[in-house]
Amino acid sequence: MYEELIAKMNPCPKLNLQWYKNEDLYSDGEVEDFIIKIIAENRPEDYSNAVYEQFNWPIYYHLSPLRKNILNWYKFKPDSSVLEIGCGMGAITSVLCDECKDVTAVELSRKRATATLLRCREKENLEIIVGNLNDIEFDKKYDYITLIGVLEYQGTYTESTNPYMDFLVKIKQLLKPDGKLLVAIENQYGLKYWCGMPEDHVGIPFEGINQYRDVERGVRTFSKTALDTLIKESGFHNTYFYYPYPDYKLPTVIYSQDVLPSKKDTINSENFRDYSSADKNTLIANEKKLYTDIVENGVFEFFANSFLVECSDSSQLGEITFARLTSERKEQYRMATRFTKQNTVEKKPLTKMCEQTHVKQMLKNVDLIKQAGIKIAEYRVDDGILVSSYIQKPILEDVIMEALKENNADEIYRLIDQVYREILQSSEQVSWKDNILYTLGLEIEENEEAFGPILKVGFLDMSFRNSFYCDGEILWFDQEWVLEAVPAKFILYYALTLLYYSYPQLEQCCPSPDVIKRYHMENAYEAFKEFQELFGYLVADEAQVVTGGTFLIDGTVDYISNVKKLMK
Numbered sequence: 001m002y003e004e005l006i007a008k009m010n011p012c013p014k015l016n017l018q019w020y021k022n023e024d025l026y027s028d029g030e031v032e033d034f035i036i037k038i039i040a041e042n043r044p045e046d047y048s049n050a051v052y053e054q055f056n057w058p059i060y061y062h063l064s065p066l067r068k069n070i071l072n073w074y075k076f077k078p079d080s081s082v083l084e085i086g087c088g089m090g091a092i093t094s095v096l097c098d099e100c101k102d103v104t105a106v107e108l109s110r111k112r113a114t115a116t117l118l119r120c121r122e123k124e125n126l127e128i129i130v131g132n133l134n135d136i137e138f139d140k141k142y143d144y145i146t147l148i149g150v151l152e153y154q155g156t157y158t159e160s161t162n163p164y165m166d167f168l169v170k171i172k173q174l175l176k177p178d179g180k181l182l183v184a185i186e187n188q189y190g191l192k193y194w195c196g197m198p199e200d201h202v203g204i205p206f207e208g209i210n211q212y213r214d215v216e217r218g219v220r221t222f223s224k225t226a227l228d229t230l231i232k233e234s235g236f237h238n239t240y241f242y243y244p245y246p247d248y249k250l251p252t253v254i255y256s257q258d259v260l261p262s263k264k265d266t267i268n269s270e271n272f273r274d275y276s277s278a279d280k281n282t283l284i285a286n287e288k289k290l291y292t293d294i295v296e297n298g299v300f301e302f303f304a305n306s307f308l309v310e311c312s313d314s315s316q317l318g319e320i321t322f323a324r325l326t327s328e329r330k331e332q333y334r335m336a337t338r339f340t341k342q343n344t345v346e347k348k349p350l351t352k353m354c355e356q357t358h359v360k361q362m363l364k365n366v367d368l369i370k371q372a373g374i375k376i377a378e379y380r381v382d383d384g385i386l387v388s389s390y391i392q393k394p395i396l397e398d399v400i401m402e403a404l405k406e407n408n409a410d411e412i413y414r415l416i417d418q419v420y421r422e423i424l425q426s427s428e429q430v431s432w433k434d435n436i437l438y439t440l441g442l443e444i445e446e447n448e449e450a451f452g453p454i455l456k457v458g459f460l461d462m463s464f465r466n467s468f469y470c471d472g473e474i475l476w477f478d479q480e481w482v483l484e485a486v487p488a489k490f491i492l493y494y495a496l497t498l499l500y501y502s503y504p505q506l507e508q509c510c511p512s513p514d515v516i517k518r519y520h521m522e523n524a525y526e527a528f529k530e531f532q533e534l535f536g537y538l539v540a541d542e543a544q545v546v547t548g549g550t551f552l553i554d555g556t557v558d559y560i561s562n563v564k565k566l567m568k
Helices: 001-009 029-043 050-055 057-063 063-069 093-099 108-119 151-157 163-172 224-233 263-268 289-297 350-358 358-371 396-405 410-425 488-502 504-506 512-518 525-539 542-548 559-567
Strands: 013-015 083-084 103-108 128-129 143-149 174-186 238-245 255-258 306-312 320-325 335-340 344-349 379-384 385-389 454-459 466-469 473-477 482-486
Touching: 001 029, 001 108, 013 108, 029 050, 029 057, 029 108, 029 163, 050 057, 083 093, 093 103, 093 108, 093 488, 103 108, 108 128, 143 224, 151 163, 151 174, 163 224, 174 224, 224 238, 224 306, 263 289, 344 350, 344 358, 350 358, 358 454, 358 482, 396 410, 396 466, 396 488, 396 504, 410 454, 410 473, 410 488, 454 488, 466 525, 488 504, 488 512, 488 525
Parallel strands: 013 128, 083 103, 083 143, 103 128, 143 174
Antiparallel strands: 174 306, 238 255, 238 306, 255 320, 320 335, 335 344, 344 385, 379 385, 454 482, 466 473
């Protein structure tokens, strides 16, 4: 039914129907036709407006840029070949095409394969094969094979007494000697399931925990130990475990066996997704509130919602140890921050637009801050990626928390004062009448005393989280955002908002009303709050924030409540 559409669009990838048996064994129903229509009517990977306007879960799930986060941070070898098993509607295929020399994508459903064909219509290095992997004869071996949400279904699609192992054994034969298999799958004992979330594949609460006793053979997930054993008994000598958070389907953070979440991570949980929207009637506990205890008791790996496992005979695994993704932003601002075993920190643009604009701005920001006589960690550029050395110094935010433990308000205020002095030093000043807040149509009264000094260039990331404290001096890093003609007090307000959001216990030692008075923000507070929300709108991909339930800018922006007003 899509032959005319395909002929009209003349996509570059090859569509191979040699192994197709003229039946699609699974489908989300008619919504898949609508998704294909969205794909065809929009430029590749630009679906945010359509998702926002026609939101439902299948549309969001298949078209959200967050789907790419399971692999867009990964370091693929140059000139490598990839076999993607179960490409679905192409959510990850374009990432593989961009990162690797050639991609072979296998998909059981012709309709979904058609979606991938149209979604990746500009990719000349892609062949899509429609059919069951177990039937297909391949004439080459691959550097990488991906199984993203596929292994758990092999009880249905692999006919043998041990379908999961036999499937992995077959896959290993398609890998080069040092090739790598990447497996993403839900954890049978994921925390969301203990809280009552229905098992993803069968829709029954606690079904995986109860060993799938109420469903017939066909689908199952595994614990970490069971999965590791299965992979190694299938012939792979080595594994490396990653833990996509909150899960592998729409991850925003990638932890690893070398870098697990800390207590601070779980308390902040800025990227936590509320699963209760799926079925509130079955939930018996609050997942978010349990994470702190799970981390403190050293059992995160057992309760993680999902796994991503790197499997190989090679021992060269786990080159990346941690990654944080910002795909909830607009296309030009999407980046991955990744930590490597070589003690480097890398800022990888996730889109061409980001590489061409935002990365260049970040490099410019480093030069501007240095010219102001302020210390900042510098980058080198490696193939479009910003690379800096890992700095083993305390974050200023942590230094403030140590002072809080001692109830040392004077020390906390001293550190805040020090930050504010550097904010004032970071740029020359302009006339108070040039204040950016007066030019945005927010109906803010002009008041020189209320807003204080106006910086020609304001660096919004001069926060307690984006600074090291080194022998009494501040070393800044990751200065992404700049605005012109910004009140210096707004930069401080922005930093304090993040600090107090992350650590509400600060109120006990340094109450926020006292802080507001100390820095004379009483008459500017409401204007700053409104301006902060407007900035969030300028940065955020509206479809991801409003429909996806994620927080923006580390959770500091109350975006949804005012976005309609600010759009006028």
